[in-house]
Amino acid sequence: MQRRESILNTALTLFAEKGFHKVSMSEIAKDSEFSVGSLYNFFPNKEALYKAMILEKTGGICRQLDKVMRYDCDDLSKICRWVVRKVELYRENIGIFRLFFSETMGINAIVRAQISTILKEKQQKLREDLATLFASAMEKELLPPMGEPMVLATALDGICNALLSAEEESGFQNPVDAHTILKIFFANIPLPPEIRQGKASSSPRIRADRTRSASASSLTG
Amino acid sequence: MQRRESILNTALTLFAEKGFHKVSMSEIAKDSEFSVGSLYNFFPNKEALYKAMILEKTGGICRQLDKVMRYDCDDLSKICRWVVRKVELYRENIGIFRLFFSETMGINAIVRAQISTILKEKQQKLREDLATLFASAMEKELLPPMGEPMVLATALDGICNALLSAEEESGFQNPVDAHTILKIFFANIPLPPEIRQGKASSSPRIRADRTRSASASSLTG
Amino acid sequence: MQRRESILNTALTLFAEKGFHKVSMSEIAKDSEFSVGSLYNFFPNKEALYKAMILEKTGGICRQLDKVMRYDCDDLSKICRWVVRKVELYRENIGIFRLFFSETMGINAIVRAQISTILKEKQQKLREDLATLFASAMEKELLPPMGEPMVLATALDGICNALLSAEEESGFQNPVDAHTILKIFFANIPLPPEIRQGKASSSPRIRADRTRSASASSLTG
Amino acid sequence: MQRRESILNTALTLFAEKGFHKVSMSEIAKDSEFSVGSLYNFFPNKEALYKAMILEKTGGICRQLDKVMRYDCDDLSKICRWVVRKVELYRENIGIFRLFFSETMGINAIVRAQISTILKEKQQKLREDLATLFASAMEKELLPPMGEPMVLATALDGICNALLSAEEESGFQNPVDAHTILKIFFANIPLPPEIRQGKASSSPRIRADRTRSASASSLTG
């Protein structure tokens, strides 16, 4: 339903701007051009609306990141592309990322709905996938033995989040990009050439890809 | 005043558990075994109470981390000790760290109060200090040129935060320790021996120390 | 809106009985058979409700008294009719008069609201209009030179207020009427015949009237 | 007890400035340089304090006005001196007069204490005394038959109150004095010479007085 989607978009904007408790249902109603009553036809209560919004919006992002796992390239490249994609997604979805951070890193803002738990599980799954890439890359000796895969995945994701969310306040000389992140994380480990040259985009550019299907490279959804 | 301190501790527990808006003054009063009125003898309003609590608690932590800057050792060692100390402080202050995260990473939970801004400035200052260590260490060639110092500081701090806050859910094989973090961050860059050997503590090694023994580093915390 | 009017009437009764600070919003809600929330749909806060009530109620009274100024009769008659009308209005609006007195004669019951100031200005205007009648009547020699017009107006209004508000407790032999007031105020100054004969009503005697009859003055009040 | 008197004076100042509900016990305590507890040693509660203050202060004023009744002069002179004295007392006690007005003319600001009733009785008594002067003066033909004595007394008192309390806002050309009031009230009735010449003071200046006793003329208490 488009109506539902429209409400969730309005809600995202407002919640990201002010936080759950400082946004009233009538405010969401007004901004989404529905009546208060209509909101309650779509969602049984305010927390359900918030939950639906945050789960659906983060769901989209997770699915995007998940696609990287199925790229047709080696595991180290996938790790790099994962970072590239994460940076892209952050830039396109700052609002939802801020909500995501406040739910996964901070306190449970909303007691009755266990949103934080669900979001932490999503994050956990994302990182587990990334960890399997690390495990596999180390096994295939694309990477030296760097440590426990889940720890590596968490650390890499943590660098991304820290650099991206600090960007605004910290006065970095250049905007944060995937290359910067990967150079720091992998120190003097040689990266795949397309990453090293700073030409990285999140979409795979592998010969086979082109011949196989055009749809596999369209990831902007 | 001990009464005041007692209120702040109760408030910390409650706020860390539920967040600002889900804790009522009468709840704080009940848990701290004061009356509502007494709370208002110590703090002019709820936000002031929250602000006092979060600023005093984070102030203590910042001061602890700040001490590392004045240790009598080389800059790379200071960076390592900084991480060691941060891990220790996190373990001793999980509640306040969670509040800190929700204020610095998420949306402003409290619109009127400038708490988030103040906390972001604190974090910024902490990271700037760490960045000066990176700058100095790279200049003295204790570290190879790794990138922009503030970016490095943010990344290292981000790894700490990510690993520490994920620890609970992520099922790491071992608890997160400074050594793990540093090994990941510095990859195959050689670290100071006491760090490399996993004997690291956050305590300073002062000059007199050298004459005594390297291993008997006084652990004054 | 009738609902609004109904709230204001309830509020008038309660405020006139107990004063601003001794009436709670929930009391007004209960007596007016609305919920507390509904009160806040009509008025942004308690003071706004009080202000709306007192300004609208006194506004009606002032407008009534103001009409006398435009009657088609000589200035001395207007002064007399003004008193007649004031007595009538007092009897119909004792509650609002009591609130009016407590705001204009006493201390400001409500510090934040500028209600007292507004009411004092209303009273001032009313008396200034009456003063112009005195000035004009003395100039036209309908009245001997009795003194400063504004002083006379204030004195006459003061007699009205004192006699009317004391009536209940003072055990006067007869209820206070305009004739009594005017006889005292104007002592042995001859008054217009319809006043002197105690047939006075507040209604204007318009030109057409004269051709019909002096006694059959149309009582449109 | 001087302590008690000091508290009442502070209370008068504060209550006259802000009204009963906007003055807190701790404010009275601070301004009177007592502790809150001490206030409760003198008065069982806030209303009792207010009641004691207003009754004692108005009591003093009433006693002053009452003395005029026993002056050694004719009844018309007494009426005139009464007005003279009232004007003097108003000027010396504006604060208490404002409270007096708000209690006698307006709504009962304080529900539990029946202060208004008591004050109205005081006012009633004052006016009854004045009424006896009118009755007597008319009987002795010092005054023409002007009307019911209590009505006359109320009217004269009402003129005093209205002119005095309006003085501040109304921009009269001259400050209100007894002579102005009496000239208005008695219109072209001849007044005693010392009043007519504007030399009036509240103290009696009658030959017999001087010879009888000095104390009868000292009314400044």
Add this chain to the structure above:
DNA sequence: TATGAATGAGCGTTCATTCAT
């Protein structure tokens, strides 16, 4: 006796939720 910190009932106000239209 004097103190003033502590108390907690009660207020003004908000806003998620309902339901008559």
Add this chain to the structure above:
DNA sequence: GATGAATGAACGCTCATTCAT
């Protein structure tokens, strides 16, 4: 369905009153 006025529980906060010291 769609609406938005109406509801009332629950909050932050005040301050008259108490009582341990």
